[in-house]
Amino acid sequence: MREITASGQTVEEAVQSALEQLDTTKDQVDIEVIDEGKKGLLGFGSKRAIVKVTISKDPIQETENFIKEVTKHMNVDANISTTIEANHVTFELSGDNIAILIGKRGQTLNALQYLVHLALNKDNNQFYSVTLDAEGYRGRRKETLQSLASKMADKAIHLNKKVALEPMPAFERKIIHSSLQSRGDVSTYSDGDEPHRHIVIKP
Incomplete structure (x- = not known):
């Protein structure tokens, strides 16, 4: 049950009644007042307040469902572990055939992350940045890139x-x-247009 219409002597009472029936709290719902009601005189002519209370969609839950749907179409049964830090959300995927989701040099994973x-920021008031990881690939890729940076700087x-x-995506x-920032013998800059934007290292 995601939506309920309830009534009460006052709007507050009607809302409270709806929250109890939905077993949720006020910060998890959208409230629409259909009728504010009327007190009446000595109990005559009074009219009950009516509200429609809808459970708000949880964008992170909806996005998890979206990931499950997409990975299912790719014939991968992925488990999702989600961590939220401030406005950054990390979805960590695990399971069999996970390599399919990573692709060559993480290209499939990067496309999925996009x-x-x-999906997460569609119709959402709060903006989230996203990391989509699969079996710790991002950590391994970071080490590879740091090693590549050092080798190419040399x-x-x-x-x-x-x-x-x-060419590589912005976050890579x-x-x-970052890894070459502390080196005094080289400087780096990005060149070209997406999706062919790449880094140039110069002495």
Whole structure:
């Protein structure tokens, strides 16, 4: 039951009645006052207040359902573990055939993450940033990128010229920038247009 119409002597009483029937709290619902009611005189001509109370959609729960739906169509039975820190949500996927969801160099996972980001922020008052991970892939990819950054920076110094990396999404470019930030012998910048935007390391 996600919606209920209730009545009471006052609007507050009607809302309270609806909350009890839905077994929820005021911050979890949308309230529409259909009739504010009327007190009447000495009990005559009084009219009860009527409200319609609807349980608000939980955007994170809805997004989990969306992920389940998409992964099911990809023939992957994924388990989802969700963590929320302030306005950042991480969906960690696990299960059999999870490699299908990662794809080559995480391209499938990145595409899915983009879709999940759109799904979570659709019709939502609060903006969330999203990380979609699968079997700890993001952590492993981060280590790979940090190692690549260091290797390519050494190459740029050795050749004494700019070195361009392959195109990668913004959050991966950020990892490269960050890992080379403390090095005084190279600088980094992004070049090109999406989806071909890439990092250039120069001595």
